[in-house]
Amino acid sequence: MASELMTMPYYKINVLTGTKAAKVVSEPVEAARIIDKATNPLYVFGAEVIDSLVGDRLLIDFTLEIAKSRNIPICATAHVKKKMMELGVLPDSIYDIIEIVHFLKDKNWMGVRGKGFHDLVLFTGVRCDLAERGLSTLKHFAPHLKTFAICRRSHPNADFAVPVITKTEKWRVYLEGVISELGTVKA
C-alpha cells in the first residue's frame, strides 16, 4: 500500500510534483518481505551498478546476490551486460531503461521469461533523474505491477522506495540486510 506521506528524495529537483508517493521501506526485513511476496518479479540493473562502490564492493555484487537468492530475472540496461558477462552472469534480457519500461506498461507482455507480466519490478543503479521519469510512467500507465526502487537516494514515483541513506556504510548494511532476510520471512 502506498503511503499518504511524500518521501523526500535525495535529489530534490525534478520530482516534487505528484500526489501519490512511495511507501518508504526503512527496514531491510520489510524490503525482503515485499520481494518475497512477488510471484513474478524482475530486477532492472542500471549503469550505476557497475560504477558505484559500496564499501570495497561494487553495487552489482549486492544486486546480483539479491537476484540470485530469489532467482529473479535480470534486465541489464545501458552497457551493464559487458560487466555482468565479465562476472560470469548472463542477464535474462538486454533492453535499455526506457525500452524495458515501455514493455512493462503492457499487461499482455509475457515478461522476460515468458511467464506473463511482472508483478514487482526492482530498480537499482539507474541514473536518478531518468529512473524517476520511468517510475512515473509505470505509476500512471502500469497499474498491474508494483515498483520498488532499491536506491539510497529514494524515489517518490515508485510504489516502494528505500529512504535516503547518505552514509555508504549504512547502505551496505541495508543491502546486506535485504540479502540475509530474503526467503526467511513468510509472505
Add this chain to the structure above:
Amino acid sequence: MSKGKIREEEIRRIIRADDEWEPVGPTPMPSLTDLRNWDFRLLDTYEPFYAPFCDLCCLCTFGKCDLTEDKKGACGIDIATQQARWILICSLMGTAAHGAHGRHMIDHLIEKYGEDFKIDLGSQVNVEAPIIRTVTGLKPKNLGDLRKAIEYVEREMIHLVSATHMGQEGNYRDFESKAFHAGTLDHVALEAADIAQIVGYGLPTSIADTPLVDLGWGAIDVKKPTIVVVGHNAITAYAIVDYLRQHDLYDKVEVAGLCCTAHDVTRYDSSAKIIGPLSRQRFFLKAGLADVVVTDEQCVITDIPQMASEAGAAMVACSDKISYGLEEVSAKPVDDILREMLENQKQFLILDSEKAAEVIVRAALALAPLRQERKKLMTKEEASLLSAKCRGTCETCNRACPNLLPVNLAINQARQGDFTKLGSVFLRCIGCAKCEEACVNNIPIQKVMQAAAASDTYKIRAGRGPIHDVEIRKVGSPIVLGTIPGVILFAGCSNFPGDIDDVAWLAEELARRKYIVNLSGCAAMAAAMRKDEDGKTIYEKYIPEFDAGCIVNVGSCISNAHVVGAAIKIANIFATLPNRANFELMADYIINRVGACGVVWGPYSQKALCIGTGAVRWGIPIVLGPHGSKYRRLFMSKKEASDWRVMDGRTKQRVDTQEPTPEHMMLVTETKERALVTIIKQCFRRNDTPPGRAIKLNSYISAYKQVMGSLPDDLQNFIRTEKEIPIVYKREVIAYLKEVGWKPKISLSLPTLIGTYETKVPIEATVK
C-alpha cells in the same frame, strides 16, 4: 474545417502554382489536419511513450486537477492527453523562437535590400530550399518569398496555439499530430531564417572547406577590449563586425560569442571567437572577462544584466524578445547613451542594430583600460579561501544539482588545495548554478570553478550551411543502398549527462565507421572540446564534406534545416521524386530508404524538442540523452512484436517484413556507450540492399562488441538473408542464429507505407 476554395486559390497564388518547375503535389501549405493520416500511421507503429513530469494540470482555474493514474481533470483530460498537450505547447515555444528569429531576419534584410533581393546559394546548390519546396510548394526566389514561408508558419501557429486551450483538443494522438505540425513549421522557419542570413550577409555556401575557428575562452586576448555576444540572432553581432571593419578596429577588439550567435558571427567573420555552448554562459560571464555583454535572443540566461553588473561590464540588450525591463534608447544620441553607460553603469535596450553596434564598440574601447584588473580568472589560492567554510558533509549542493554531480567533494577538496575533482565536475557542469543557490555557506561555486577550468583553445570549423547538390548526387546511391551506413546529425543543447566532450567521442566512433557525421549548435561546439594525442580536434582530423567518414559543422541551430534538407534532396535529386507540396512522398522515402538519425545528447530547450519532433515526421529517428526523458514523450515500437507490414511498391501487395526498422522514432539512452549502438541501429532501413545491410550490421556488431562485450542480442531481427551476415563475423553469427531459431525474412526493393493508410498519394508515385 476544410481549407475552402478561396484559401486553396490563395495558396496557389502564393506558391505561384503555374510555375512549372514541378507539378503541385497533394499538400501545398498543409493545414493542421492535412497530414494527420500520415501522423497516425507513424503513431500506429511508434506509440507515444509518456513519462509525466507532473501528475497535475495547473493550466486553468478549474484546477489544480490531479490526473494520477486514471483520474481525469475537471475538463475531462487524462494524464496521457495532458502530456501530449504539454508537448504541443513546448513545441510551439520552439517553433515560435525559430519563427520569430526568421521573421526578424527576413524583415530586417527586406528593409535593407528590398523584397526582390535574390536567393542565390552559389554554384553547388540548385535545390535551394528543399523543406520549403516540399512543405509549401513554393520555390523561393527572393527575400519576399521567404517572408511568404514565414507568414505560412505564423498562420498555422495561431490554430495550433488555440488547440492547447482548455476544452479544445481532447485526444493525445491528435495533440501529437499537431506537435508534428509544429515541428514541420519549425523546419520551414529554420530554413527560411538561415537562407535569409546566408544571402543577406554572405555566409558560407557552396563551399565545404570553411575556415577553422578558435573556440574556448583561452582563445580570447583579454588584454584587448572584449565584446561578448550571447544568444541566437546575430543581426547586432554582424553590425558590430561591420562597425569594427569600417573603423579599422577589427584587430584591436575581440569579438566572441556564446551559443549560436557565436556560430553565426564566425560564419560572417572567421576571426571572431567561439567561447562555448550555453553551459558555459554563466561561468564565463561571472569570470568578468567581457567588457561589454550583448544579448540578442533564444537560450540567453535571464540574469545576465545582474552578472554583467557584478562583473563591472557594460551590458546592452538588442532584442524585443529579451528586454530585461531596460530603457529602450534607439532614439537617443550615441554620446548620451555612452555617457550614461560609462558614468552611471546603466544598461540599455537598443533595437537599432547599427546604433547598438557603435555604442557597444565604443563602450568596449572606453571600458577595457579601466577593467584590466578585473579580467583575471581566480587563482587556486583565492578559490581555496572562498571554499574555506565547506566541510563537504551537508551535500545541499549535490541535492540541488540537475546533473547529479558530487559538488561537495569537489569544493571540499578545493578548500584543501586539490582541484582535480573540481576540474572533472566542471567538465560535467551544465552551468545552472543551483549548487550556489543551495549552498548554506554562500560559496560562489561557479567562481571557484575558474581555478579548476582548463583554458585550452580548440579548433572548430565555421558552419558551412547547405549540403551541396553535387554531394547528394555522389552519396545518394550508397546511402539508399546502405553502403554508406548512415547520416547522423548531432544537434541541440549542452545539457549533457556526462563529460562535455562525449559528443566528440560519439562523432568519432561513427566517422571512423564511415557514417556521414553532421553537427550543429551547442553540440558542434562541445564536439570541438576534445583533442587527440597530437592536439587535434575532430574538425582538424576529418574532411568537412558530406561524405562517408567525414565530419561537417553545418552551423547554428537554424542550420539544422540543411541536414533534413539533405535527406529530402536524396529523394528529390538522386531518386528524382517530385518534392513540390509532396510531404508524405518525401517522408515515406526517408523512413524507408535514407538511413538518417538525429542525436540530441544534451537536450534542454523547447527548440530542440520541436526540431526533433519535426524530424520524426520526416521519418528521421531521434536519440536523446537522459535529460531528454524530461521532455515527457518518446515514440517507441514494441520491437519485433509490432506491426511491420508495408506495401511492396512493385507488386502493390502488403508484405510483412518482420523487421523493426527503424526500431524507434524517439528514445532516450542512458549512457554514451548505449547511445552508440542505438544510433547505429536506428540507421537500418527496409530498403537496404544485402551488401548495404551487411555493412550496417558490421558497424552494429563491432560497436556492440566494443561496448557490450558480445554479439547483439537482437541480431536476428535485422538479418534478412545469410548474404547480409558480415564476413568477418560469419561463423559466430551463424552459430548464434541457429541457437535462436532465426528464419530468413523478405527483403524488398521498394518498401513503402503509402497504401497502408488513407492518403491522396497514389502508390504509383513512389516509383520514379
